[in-house]
Amino acid sequence: MVVATRNRRERLRETVPRHLASVILVDNGSDDGGPDEYAGVDVLRLGSNIGAAARNAGVERARTPFVAFADDDSWWEPGSLAAAAGVLRAYPETALISARVLVGPQLVEDPICRAMAEARIGVPDDAPGPSILGFLACAVMVRRDAFLQAGGFNPMLHVYGEEALLAMDLAAAGHRLSYVPELTVRHMPLPAGRDNSRRRRMEVRNRVLTAMLRRPGNVVRRTVAEAWREDRGGVADAFKLLPRVLRQRRPLPQNLERDLQLLS
Known part of the structure; x- marks a missing residue:
């Protein structure tokens, strides 16, 4: 399991003992002294904050065929990790599975779970559940090589909204x-x-960036107009990165674009 964290050492003292698998704890350049050392936990200290890409460093360090993710405020319930690994073994075409997420002490189901369960793009015979093109990073297990x-x-x-692009890229790879x-x-x-205004600006920025990186022109224009x-500020931040975007732009296959249109 890979857990990325930054400036949450107190929170980790509550959540790390709940993990029932080997843990790679990736410290994203914490300036509060970083996480404690835990018996049996591999602490990888990056020295700088690279956002969600810190999970990549954890996956590269892992040597297991499957890797689960958790945040520093989440954990998998007993039995779910072993069951998830069993699912990936049974369905070799599947590279990512998402669990149900229950939020807070009241165990409220995260709204994204209902959206994933609707199966708007189908339930293939060779898949363990409804097809999805979005997920919460704290609640997935991936096939390491495919990731x-x-x-x-x-x-x-x-950070914020980084999952959508990875979902597209995994699906585009088949x-x-x-x-x-x-x-x-x-x-x-x-x-x-948390600074909600900063988060909103980052989410808008990343929505625009994701569209520019993978979606056709008409979707990019609509996304920019809505985001504006x-x-x-989020749109302006995205356009500052346009040279990098153009170097990495890779339009999606038509069948995948049709699925995204259906979901939207």
């Missing part, structure tokens, strides 16, 4: 992504402490 071949999480996106609600992840986000009304 690395797809490039993992794009460093350009840093892999299946599935929702398996029999698996369960607990998510216990802190009630406060939501947060102009």
Whole structure:
């Protein structure tokens, strides 16, 4: 299991003991002294904050065929990790499976779970559940080789909404992504402490970047127009990266674009 963290050493003292598998704890340049050392936990200290790409470093360090992700405020319920590995063994065409996410002490199902369960793009016979093109990174297990071949999480996106691009790239490479609600992840986000305006700006930026990197021109124009009304700063931040975007732009196969259109 890979857990990326930054400035959450107190939170980790609560969540690390709940992990029932070997853990690679990736410290994303914490300036609070970083996470503690834990028996049986491999702590990888990066020295700088590279956002979601810190998970890539953890996956590269791992030597298991499958790797689960958790955040520093989440954990997989007992039995779910072993069951997830069994699913990936049984379905070799599937590169990513997403668990059901229960939030807070009230065990409220995350709204994304209902969206994944709707199976709007079908339930293939050779897949363990509904096909998905989105997920929460704290609640998935991936096939290590497929994840690395797809490039993992794009460093350009840093954090917030980074999952969409990886989902597209895995699907474009011919892999299946599935929702398996029999698996369960607990998510216990802190009630406060995040800069919501910064988060919104980053989410808008990354939505625009993802569209420019993979989607056709008409979708890019629509995404930019909608994002401009939501947060102009986020759009401006995205366009500052346009030279890098153009070097990495790779339009999706038509069948995958049709699925994305259906989901939208």
